[in-house]
Amino acid sequence: MKTFIKYDGNGKIEQIQTVTAKEASIYRRYLKGWLEVDGAINPKSYYIENGKLTEKPPRPSKEMSFDHAQKKWVVDKSLVRIDVNQNRNRKLRERVTIEGDTYDADDKALVMAMAKVHEVSFRSESGEDLHSDELCWIDGENRMKHFNSVSRYLVFLKKLIAEISRRNSEVIISAHKRKCGGENGELSVERIESK
Structure with missing residues (x-):
């Protein structure tokens, strides 16, 4: 199982495509610039930092959201x-x-x-x-x-x-x-x- 990840400039995961290892060679040709990782992931639990998949720390409270630019949880006024x-x-x-x-x-x-x-x-x-x-x-x-x-x-x-x-x-x-x-x-x- 391979996962291809499209992310923005702040490391926020925008889209993922999970495929079998056999299909991965085809996807590599068409998904240039996407990060490739082994296994399936939950995009809400990760971000990209320095081109690497990084797990977010536990959410401190339900009133916080992850700020991808700062790479940390921040209070979300809304x-x-x-x-x-x-x-x-x-x-x-x-x-x-x-x-x-x-x-x-x-x-x-x-x-x-x-x-x-x-x-x-x-x-x-x-x-x-x-x-x-x-x-x-x-x-x-x-x-x-x-x-x-x-x-x-x-x-x-x-x-x-x-x-x-x-x-x-x-x-x-x-x-x-x-x-x-x-x-x-x-x-x-x-x-x-x-x-």
Whole structure:
């Protein structure tokens, strides 16, 4: 088995052609300038240095990519942003706990709770009677939680809104800090750009 490797001026492997030893003599004529090595290779694991196939060192973190010009792993700002955004979005979908019960806490739940506060407040202030079936909320286990008064229901909804808002603020601030300076040695896009 032989592998022919086409690479750029920085040693980045652009294309490979793996053939049998018998076919190699034919390929040598047509692939002039390509590096020839024994065996098959994974092009993501190697680069070319001084005309020789060189194995990349282990990737230090998922936020790094290999810089072929420098021949080393470097922080990739786009990978940092992707990781920070994915982590932020995952945390924003997590449930919140109020009085021992868990509740969905995504944007839809927040908007619904805010709308319910306005609706129930308006109807209550207008003197309209609210049926007990209207004073309920579904928890994270799809169980219906009923409230015996408008005031208890409004207190619950306001707690839910406050908890979702608090959690969202913490998650967003944490993501922003990670992108713009970080804490405790975390990677930072701005620190990367200043180097």
